[in-house]
Structure formats: structure tokens, C-alpha cells
Amino acid sequence: MRSLALAAVVVSTAAGLGGCSVPARGNEPPPAGERTVVVDVRWSRFSPSVVEVPVGTTVRFEVRNADPIAHELIVGDDSVQDRHELGTDARHGDRPGEISVPARSTAVTTRTFSRAGRVPFGCHLPGHWAYGMRGTVTVG
Amino acid sequence: MRRFVAAVAVAAAVVLGAGPALGCGGLIGRNGTVSLVKTTTLAAYENGVEHYVTSFRFAGAGGAFGSIVPLPDVPTAVERGGDWTLQRLVREVSPVRLSARADAARETLAAAPAEVLLEARVDALDLTVLRGGGDSVGEWATQNGFDLSPDAPQVLDFYARRSPIFLAARFDADAARQRGLGLGEGIPVHLTIPTANPWVPLRILGLGRQANERVDADVFLLTERRPALLPGDGARGIDVARQQPASRSLLADLRSDAGMGWMPEDMLLSHVKVAASPADLTYDLAVDASEAGRPSVVAAGLSDGVVDPVTGGGAGNGPGRLMLWATIAGGVAVVTAAAAAVAVRLSAGGRASA
Numbered sequence: 001m002r003s004l005a006l007a008a009v010v011v012s013t014a015a016g017l018g019g020c021s022v023p024a025r026g027n028e029p030p031p032a033g034e035r036t037v038v039v040d041v042r043w044s045r046f047s048p049s050v051v052e053v054p055v056g057t058t059v060r061f062e063v064r065n066a067d068p069i070a071h072e073l074i075v076g077d078d079s080v081q082d083r084h085e086l087g088t089d090a091r092h093g094d095r096p097g098e099i100s101v102p103a104r105s106t107a108v109t110t111r112t113f114s115r116a117g118r119v120p121f122g123c124h125l126p127g128h129w130a131y132g133m134r135g136t137v138t139v140g
Numbered sequence: 141m142r143r144f145v146a147a148v149a150v151a152a153a154v155v156l157g158a159g160p161a162l163g164c165g166g167l168i169g170r171n172g173t174v175s176l177v178k179t180t181t182l183a184a185y186e187n188g189v190e191h192y193v194t195s196f197r198f199a200g201a202g203g204a205f206g207s208i209v210p211l212p213d214v215p216t217a218v219e220r221g222g223d224w225t226l227q228r229l230v231r232e233v234s235p236v237r238l239s240a241r242a243d244a245a246r247e248t249l250a251a252a253p254a255e256v257l258l259e260a261r262v263d264a265l266d267l268t269v270l271r272g273g274g275d276s277v278g279e280w281a282t283q284n285g286f287d288l289s290p291d292a293p294q295v296l297d298f299y300a301r302r303s304p305i306f307l308a309a310r311f312d313a314d315a316a317r318q319r320g321l322g323l324g325e326g327i328p329v330h331l332t333i334p335t336a337n338p339w340v341p342l343r344i345l346g347l348g349r350q351a352n353e354r355v356d357a358d359v360f361l362l363t364e365r366r367p368a369l370l371p372g373d374g375a376r377g378i379d380v381a382r383q384q385p386a387s388r389s390l391l392a393d394l395r396s397d398a399g400m401g402w403m404p405e406d407m408l409l410s411h412v413k414v415a416a417s418p419a420d421l422t423y424d425l426a427v428d429a430s431e432a433g434r435p436s437v438v439a440a441g442l443s444d445g446v447v448d449p450v451t452g453g454g455a456g457n458g459p460g461r462l463m464l465w466a467t468i469a470g471g472v473a474v475v476t477a478a479a480a481a482v483a484v485r486l487s488a489g490g491r492a493s494a
Contacts, residue, residue: 043297044290067293068278103282104275123290127348131290 036060039135041071041101044128046121049135058112059137065101071128072100075111075121075137084124097121113139181340182229184362184403190333191402193221195326206286208277209307210299210344211269213335218260218267218307221328222397229360232390233382233411254280257305263327264316268308274300281308289348298343298441307331330399339439340425346418355421361410362386363429369412370426370435370442377416378425384409 037059040047044067053059063073074084075097084098092098097111113119122134184191190212254272261267268284270277274296281288286308299306309329316327345355355377361367366383373380386409395403412425426440437443 043294066275068275068296069282069288069290069293103279125290126287128290130350133290 034058034060036062038062038064039073041065041067043067044069044071044123044131044133046073046123046133046135050138051135052138052140053113055116055139056112056114057139058110060108060110061097061099062106062108063099063101064106065104068103070100070102070125071123071133072098072125073107073109073121074098074124075109075119077119081120081122081124081129085129087124113137116140181357182226182360188334188336189402190331190335190338191400192331192333193225193328195221195226195328206281206311207307207309208281208286208292208296208344209309210303210341211305211307211331211333212303212339213333214257214271214305215269215307215331215333217330217332218258218262218269219330219399220262221330222394222400223328225394225397225400226326226328228390228393228397230358232387232409233358233360252276262329264312264319265327265329266310266312267329268310270306270308271304272300272306273297273304277304277306277308284308285310291347295344295347299341302339302438302441338427338429339436340427342414342424343421343441345414346416346421349418351417351419353418355414355416355418357414359412359414359425361412361427361429362407363410363427364404364407365429365431366408367410368428368431368433368435369410370428370437370440371423377414377420379413379415380410381413382409382411 033056035053035057037048037051037053039051039061041063051059061073061075063071065071072092074080074092076084092100093107093109097109099107099109101107116139119137119139120134121137122129182193184193192211192215194209252272254270254276256268257271258269259267270280272280274293277300278288278293278296296306311327340359342355342357342359345357349355361369369378369380371378386407390409391403391405391407394400414421422441424439424441426435426437428435
């Protein structure tokens with residue numbers, strides 16, 4: 001399962017800038033269902049920074065933070081991102097697609113993508129979003 | 141915010157709008173923005189020993205703030221610095237303004253836990269010398285209440301590859317106020333560091349800064365001979381504003397300050413002005429005071445290679461370093477003033493977003 005999910009994501013550059021899509025099997029998109037996407041965090045960058053999934057996919061984000069500082073993964077539309085950028089909650093984990101990831105640890109959150117489109121994700125600890133700690137889930 | 145042969149001294153002066161401040165590097169305010177606008181540091185080398193003098197400045201507001209300073213080697217002493225050394229150096233290169241003022245007023249360690257090598261208390265500053273890789277030092281910092289900016293992991297790795305020694309300074313602004321430290325006053329700190337590696341950390345001054353901000357710093361070098369610098373004069377963000385024999389009066393004034401009796405009789409003063417955007421400030425200042433004209437590209441942070449293509453050695457241990465050390469031990473005196481530390485916010489529990 002994990003290998004399929006990993007193959008379905010887009011691998012970004014080391015700097016987290018840009019990225020290229022890697023389809024799961026040749027040019028065919030993987031079937032809808034549940035997928036695990038491993039998101040590595042290093043030097044305050046997500047890798048991959050672009051994830052592609054079919055409509056209806058439930059994604060289990062496994063976030064592996066290798067940094068000595070805390071991060072978080074917030075998946076949601078712009079309004080969600082805006083709310084978190086201005087918010088002050090100490091921890092995340094109760095809502096699907098939102099998880100705090102302490103330094104050098106792994107955390108998991110799950111979210112279902114029921115509509116086609118682009119859904120941003122990012123970290124909203126002070127300065128992290130502006131630093132470029134963000135990415136996109138492309139649903140289609 | 142953040143040592144030397146004849147003597148390397150670094151003086152840090154920080155100007156903040158509102159809120160606590162630390163000398164020596166980029167300061168992260170409570171809202172995540174950087175308030176630090178100017179840093180001055182003095183460092184000096186004498187007989188293979190670096191004397192590093194910097195100042196942590198209190199700007200009024202409460203709370204605890206911290207700073208992490210990359211060091212070239214393990215210090216043997218961390219103590220209170222002299223009372224006027226940094227100010228006197230600034231005065232030496234600012235004759236007009238000072239005159240007006242006078243008129244008006246008169247590696248591989250990455251996975252291992254960071255090792256605490258030395259602890260000291262200077263006024264309202266708690267100082268800890270650490271040895272460790274970027275990750276382990278970062279982890280130590282977060283576990284001890286430092287709120288590191290998102291670029292910190294990469295910057296700490298950048299330094300740990302060359303020298304795994306860091307100074308962490310915790311500044312308690314409330315304690316400073318209770319001790320009667322006035323607005324704008326600084327706490328000078330003097331580090332004595334036997335080392336063969338005279339580089340001045342500059343990149344760390346951009347830590348936590350926004351892309352549209354500017355890093356300004358004064359770096360003073362005192363050497364017995366004319367030093368070769370890398371990057372040199374004219375490089376982006378580097379201006380060698382002065383390079384001439386230090387005046388008798390300057391050296392006498394520095395020598396008369398507390399703990400500064402080691403200052404030699406004759407030195408060459410270089411004043412290097414740093415003015416760059418954080419994006420451009422991707423280097424440190426390597427110094428070769430041997431007249432060989434071969435400052436290390438590794439020490440300057442311009443190469444990640446273990447082997448220095450110029451000196452044949454690395455920035456840390458190795459032929460290049462030994463060569464430099466031999467030069468220094470041979471009587472080269474270097475005094476450098478630079479902005480070389482990073483102030484980071486200390487937090488009780490950290491914060492996440494909404």
C-alpha cells in the first residue's frame with residue numbers, strides 16, 4: 001500500500017521548490033480508495049511538496065519530521081490556511097488533515113478528498129508558511 | 141551577538157524598536173518579525189588564542205530571549221567583557237558622529253545529543269557552550285526554551301559541518317531590569333578560545349530575517365599584518381571601509397578596559413562593513429592573516445567540501461587549519477569585529493496555529 005501511495009505523489013526538489021508529478025503506474029492514475037503518503041520534513045521543507053490523488057481518495061498523511069524544531073501539517077482550503085496563519089492553538093490533532101509534529105518525530109493525520117481541485121497544505125508555526133513551508137494536494 | 145590570535149574581538153550592538161533585544165545577530169520578536177537592525181562585534185587573536193567580545197543589549201520589554209553563536213573552537217573561559225571596548229571600536233571608525241556625540245554629551249555529531257562543555261552566568265545572561273551537530277544543538281535549544289526560526293535547522297547544519305561548537309545565550313530581560321540595567325545598555329561577554337581557525341560568522345546574522353530585510357554589521361579585524369579576506373572587498377555585501385595601523389590611542393584604550401590587558405602594542409585595524417539581504421548573506425568571513433593571501437573557501441562557507449581547494453585542508457582540523465594555526469602562533473594578530481550571533485526567542489511552551 002505504501003509503495004503505491006509513494007509512487008502517486010509528486011517529488012519536489014530538495015529545496016522544496018517546484019516539483020514533478022510521478023504517476024502511480026505509468027500514465028494511469030491510481031484507483032480511488034485509501035492511500036498513505038509519507039511526507040518528509042527537513043530544513044523546514046515538505047518533501048514531496050505536491051501530492052496527486054484521485055477524487056474520493058482518503059489520504060493518510062504520515063509526516064516524518066527530521067528537524068530539531070516542531071512543525072505541523074494543515075491540509076485545507078485557503079480559508080483554513082488563513083485561519084491557522086492567524087490562530088494561536090497550541091496543538092492540532094482533533095480535526096482530519098490537521099496534525100502537530102514535534103521535533104524529530106512522526107505523526108499521522110487522515111483526510112478524504114471528495115472534490116476535484118487543488119488543496120493547499122502547510123505549516124503555520126510562526127514564520128514557517130512565509131519561509132515556504134507549504135505544498136499542494138492535486139485532486140482529480 | 142557572537143574571539144582571536146593577537147586578539148579577535150567582536151562587538152555587537154543591537155537597536156530594537158520595542159521589545160527585548162540581544163546583541164549579535166538576528167532577533168526574532170514576539171510576532172515573528174525581526175527587530176534587530178545593526179550588529180557590531182569585536183574579536184582578536186593573540187598567540188593562538190581568540191578573544192571574542194560581544195554585547196547583549198537590553199531594549200526594555202520583558203520576557204526571556206536567547207542567542208546561538210557559532211564558535212570556531214571550545215572556549216576556555218566565558219566571562220564578563222570590558223566596559224567600553226566595543227564602543228571604543230565603533231568610535232574609532234565613526235569619528236564624525238562620535239565627535240558630534242562628544243559635543244552633545246561627551247558533524248558527524250549530528251545524531252548524538254549535544255554535549256554541554258561549559259556554563260557561565262554573566263549578569264542577566266546564562267551562557268552555555270555546546271558541542272554537537274546542527275540537529276542535536278537545535279534539539280538542545282528547543283528543549284531549553286529557545287524558539288528557533290524555520291531557517292534555523294539548515295543554518296545550524298551549515299555551521300556544524302565546519303565547527304560543532306556553539307554558544308547559547310539566554311537573556312532574561314525581566315532579570316536585567318531588576319538588576320537596574322537601563323534601556324539600551326548591553327552586557328558585554330568575553331570568550332577566550334584557543335583556535336586556529338579565524339573565521340567570522342556572518343550568515344547567521346540573517347537567521348529569522350524576512351527576504352526584504354537587510355543585515356547590517358560592523359566587523360573589526362586587528363592583525364599584525366594585512367589580512368586576506370574572503371569574500372573580499374567589493375564582493376556583494378562586503379565593504380572594507382578601513383585598513384590601516386591601529387592608532388596608539390585606540391590600542392591603549394582597549395588595553396585599559398577590563399580583561400583586555402592582552403592587547404598587543406601594534407596592530408593593523410580593518411573595518412569591514414556588511415550590508416546585505418538575508419538571501420545574499422550565504423557566507424562567512426574567512427581571514428588569512430599570514431600574508432599568504434589564502435583565506436579558506438571552506439571557512440568562508442563557500443564550499444561544503446571537506447578539502448579546501450585553496451589551502452588543501454578543511455576549515456576545521458586538517459592541513460589548512462594547521463597551516464593557519466602555525467601562522468597565528470607565529471605571531472599574527474587578528475582582531476575582527478562582526479555581527480555573528482543569532483538571537484532567538486525563548487518561549488515557555490511554543491505555539492501552534494489555530
